[in-house]
Amino acid sequence: MKPLYIFDIDGTVALIEHRRHILDRDDRLKWRDFYAACDKDLPNEPVIRTLEGLRHAGADIWFFSGRSDEVRDKTVAWLAHHTSFMSWELDGPMLTMRAKGDxxxxxxxxxxxxxxxxxxxxxxxVATFDDRDRVVAMWRDAGVTCFQVASGEF
Structure with a gap:
């Protein structure tokens, strides 16, 4: 049985500091605008190297992202550009994203x-990789090892 690892994207695989200020706005479109700017994210190289090492060793890699699936195409393109995944591989459970409006x-x-x-x-x-404190706590409470890649008290 192939080992499985799950990675978060925003703040874990992708560095999102350039768009975090959008969430300070007080309007209904802030989340849509925040997600729409995801194609400008920088890669978190240490995390991507870890992901690639696990993948090269034969593990399956999945992504669980709180991003809206409105930006699925941008997300797939970003992952295909910054990792060894091909666009067609990122289907089904390999890339799980929140439904529009959720x-x-x-x-x-x-x-x-x-x-x-x-x-x-x-x-x-085997384990997950995430940055947000409350998500890390959820994984651990569920009995899943979680590597917290950055401080995430937000």
């Missing part, structure tokens, strides 16, 4: 996705 808290959303995983996939899940 504002569920990211820790709750990722817990729902974890609970919906096939039992065989849960058994082969």
């Amino acid at each position: 504002y569920t808290a990211d820790d709750e959303l990722k817990r729902q996705w974890l609970d919906a995983m096939l039992i065989d996939d849960r058994r082969r899940l």
